[in-house]
Amino acid sequence: MKAIRPFLILIFAAVIVICAGCSNRVEINDRSIVLGVAIDKPAAPEEEGQGKEQQGGTQTGNQQNQGEDSGSSPQKQESEEFLRPEPPSEGKSPRYAMTIETPIIKALAGGGDGGGGGGGGGPKKLVVSATGDTFWDIERSLSIRIGRQDFYGHLKVLIISEEVAREGILPVMDFFTRRREIQQNIKLAIANGEARKVLEVEPPEEDFAAFYLDSMLQSLYRTSAKINTDMLEIRRDLTDSGNVVLPRVRASSPTEIVAGGAALIKDWKFIGWLSEVETSGYNIARGNVTGGAINIVDPKDPEGLITVLLRGSQIKTSLELVDQKPVYTIEGISEWDIVEKGTETMLWDTSYLAQVEKRLEMEVQRRVIHVIDKMQREFKADVFGFGGMLSQKHPDYWAKVKSQWDDKYFPEAEVYVKVTADIRRTETKT
């Protein structure tokens, strides 16, 4: 025993080392760090309609297609490359087109040497697309367009075009939640229009559209008109009910992205947009709001407007079963500051302030009720987690209504909204 002990130790060490399977050393500067991904429908071949219902082209067909595309250089200017229709002989259009935004490290290094200033020189980022039926397929075919290994560990945003989302986001979500290097705090957004356009934006304040979009979608303390959510929460909501509200983004100009409003996903499929005011109502109803301003009409001067800024809120939703029907109550308190007032009215009159508060409460409640109403009547989609509450508190009842919750029971549920508003400060003027 003593004689073979060293060999045993050696064998164990070798097993530990070999079986761990993490010997793929790739230098950081040999990787292509993907910051943003956009998912689009590839442009349809002219001869046929969109291959929406097709079960996907064969693997070999796609590979041939990619092989033909490989002649193109991965330059942003040559984006027509991926727009080129497929050879008619193949007959089928690939399902997805994936676009990645990745920094050109060389350009970054050059900028650093020049003292950080000056945006001159070549482009700082590379926007490349590839098409295919599955995302692994596309990801692998990217390697015939970019020389470095694409790396998704620093992915910030994932933008899905409206067109793709209409078909269902399940395949997309699967790839981006299954792949191990992808972090689960990435932002997911639905593009109003072509998703690639959003990544092609060259924002003046950041080097990359992904950073720009990421910081825009970061927090709600400045406005409640957008959605702040990450992959983890989206996964949770989607597996709970299949319904989720995602931020809406669009490239309004080559240098600007607008991220207000929201997209509504029901049963993993896109069904409609929410305006910015509706988004705000949704955020209040879910208690997501940490800031943002609301304009209300001055009670004494119908022409004048008062702007109040949210300082803090506490929203609680409660559930009761009344006559075998769920009744939800959204209750809450909120504190506000008056930050702008274009009228001559004085604020030291407490009855006047009470009037302002009353109007404010009405406005807040109106927004919430409006969005709930819209969800119940128009979309028939429970995005408020009402179903989840019901399943926790009354599992027996939930088992009965589960299958028809979104279409039948949720629209009939009674929801009461009571949010009080207190004005605490008026800044430095009365």
Add this chain to the structure above:
Amino acid sequence: MFKKVLKKIFNSKAQKEQEQKQGELFPEPLWRKQAKQMPLKKDLQSNLDTIHQILGDSQDIIIRKMSVRSTHIALVYLEGMVDYAVINDFILKPIVLESRQAKPDKDFPPKELYSRLLNHVTPAGEVVEASDFDQLVFLVLTGIGAVLVDGQNKAIMVSAKGWPKRAVSEPDIESVIRGPREGFTETLRVNTVLIRRRIRDPNLRIITTQIGRRSKTDVAIAYIKGIADPELVDEVKKRLETIDIDAIMESAYVEQLIEDNWWSPFPTVQETERPDTVAASLIEGRVAIIVDNTPFVLLVPANINMFMVSPEDAYVKWTAGTFVRFLRFGANFIAMLLPGIYIALTSFHPEMLPTGLALSIAATREAVPFPAYMEAFLMELSLELLREAGIRLPGPISQTIGIVGALVVGTAAVQASLVSPVMVIVVAFTAIAAFSTPTVSFGFAIRQMRFMYMILATFLGLYGMMLGLLVLLGHFACLKSFGMGYLEPFAPLSTSDLKDVMIRMPLLTMHNRPASFGHSDDYRMEDRRQDDLQRGVDSDRYESN
């Protein structure tokens, strides 16, 4: 092959033991063999001849012959090892005066002269008798003068030790801001004095033996009887007795011959240049081993915590001491792991870096032709080279080397795109962190470990580093130092000792001595401030007379 080598080693060991039993492998020097068999004779001239025969023609042996009346006497000493004032004032002068003061008609029989010299005349402090050549020659070699009287088969050995000594000065490697500036010197006796001055306890025992068949180096064990565990003291003595070597050049020889694990890079014996550290350790119940000819005193037992603390931690406020200790613990990890972490993160796990940092590291590495591990090894090795060169070079030039190495090589390497600036920062930070380890031997171990972790990171990334850390932890858990676990007081856990590990608790809370190693007297202090407050100030105590 492997087996063969092992066999060879074991065989040679067994062989040695056998030979040792027969007493043939390490034959004693011829002169000692002869000297042991040779007691002093009554005839002075034959004694002097024998001394001459043993010591040979060395010019530094001084034999001064003279006579008191008709009796011949001789003084033997080693030139340079003795204090001439002592020789003159306490040996030669009294002998001459004695011979003059005696009545002219009175003759001194050798026996009377001898006893007068021994008991009445020689006014030196340390006087012993020697009766054989072994003792006599050894004492002469340690700087003691021998007075031989014709007709007496004994010699009077008068201590006149005096040789060039370095003055007590501030230690170079364990400097403190607040605290005593004294450091040990190369002289054993000075060192024991420095300890005695700090502990006036009659129970402080300093037991000296000689180790080294040829060097006969003085090695002293110091401990406080009643605090130190008697078993520990016995163990130290036992291990010292096992040493059979020709010469002890430095306390490191002793350390290497008595430590528990000679194959571990981590030290299990603490070394220090500071008398206050030694005194504090003795009070805690540890044992000090003081070796002549070196300012480094060994302290046993030692656990990992003792290598990471500085005596200054106890001299500043406890908050400051705690803060510094946290810094130092962190610095040790940085010194050991940072280059490995750099390699692992850039080559294996870029997702663990913040995005901005990942991009900027990628940008700075863009022009570098080497992979990260190559870059790291290049820079770390050149750092070690600079350090080594800086130590070997004379003082003024070593600063130049520092400037050339740090500024010229570093900057030029970055500009030539040989290494990335981030790597330079990593290396510099590692070096700074490595310098904060208070103990040299532990710092050495940390530096070696750094390269091990770099290799692991090169092949296996963070996974490999974690494996390495586990192995290191296991190794620490196995290490023992004179019966004490290396990881104490963490494992086995001793909660009361945690007061003085990462967090340095206020002195008032440390009522007992550390429980990690046994001692006969646990009680250390009592908080009597409340008593004094109730009693009021004891006026007698502070009244001036």
